[in-house]
Amino acid sequence: MKKLLVTERLYLRPFELGDEGILTALNADPEVVRYTGDGSFRDAAHAHEVLTQVILPQYAWGMGRWAVHLKADDTFIGWCGLKKHPDGKIDLGYRFFVEYWGKGYATESAKAVMDYGFQVLSLPEIEATADAGNKASIHVLEKLGMLPNGTGYEHGAAVIYFIKTRP
C-alpha cells in the first residue's frame, strides 16, 4: 500500500478500486454528512461512480481525497485531502467516522495535507468551505490558520469560505 503522507498518529493513502465499501460506510451515517452537501450513496453502483469519476481522477493532478488510517492498527477512520475544481480552485476537505471525532485527527491530517499542497505542489492558495453551523470544522480551519473569505449559500445552507495563501 502506498502511504502518501505520514503523521504522528496517521497515514494517508490514495483510495483505490475496492474501497467502495468503506466510502459507503462513512457516508451512511447522517451525522457525518449533516453539513457536507452530499449524502449516503444510493447503492453500490453510486459508490463506484463517485470513486471512479470523482475521487480517482483527482490523483492525476497530484491531489485528491486520501484515505486516513491509524498508524497503530491500520483502521480506516475517514478521509482528508485536496480537490481541484473546474474553476481552478483547490479546496481542502475532510470527514471521519463519528467515533474518531474530537481526537485531533482532522487537524493532524489536514495540516499534513496543507503542507503537502504548499510545499510539494507549490499551490499559491488553498480554500475551504464550511457550513456556518459546522462549528467543529470551522474550528479546525481556524487552527490551520485559514482566514474567513466571505460567506455564501450552497446546497440550501449558509456557508463560510476560508482561504490560506502559501506561507
Ligand SMILES: CC(C)(COP(=O)(O)OP(=O)(O)OC[C@H]1O[C@@H](n2cnc3c(N)ncnc32)[C@H](O)[C@@H]1OP(=O)(O)O)[C@@H](O)C(=O)NCCC(=O)NCCS
Ligand atoms: C469536522 C470534523 C472533520 C472534525 O474532525 P475532528 O477530528 O473531530 O477535529 P479535531 O479534533 O482536529 O478538531 C476539532 C476542534 O473543534 C472543536 N469542536 C468540536 N465541536 C465543536 C463545537 N460544537 N463548537 C466549537 N468547537 C467544537 C474541538 O474541541 C476541537 O478543537 P480543540 O482541538 O481546540 O479542542 C468531524 O467532525 C467530521 O468528520 N464531521 C463530519 C464531516 C464534516 O462535516 N466535514 C467538514 C465539511 S466542511
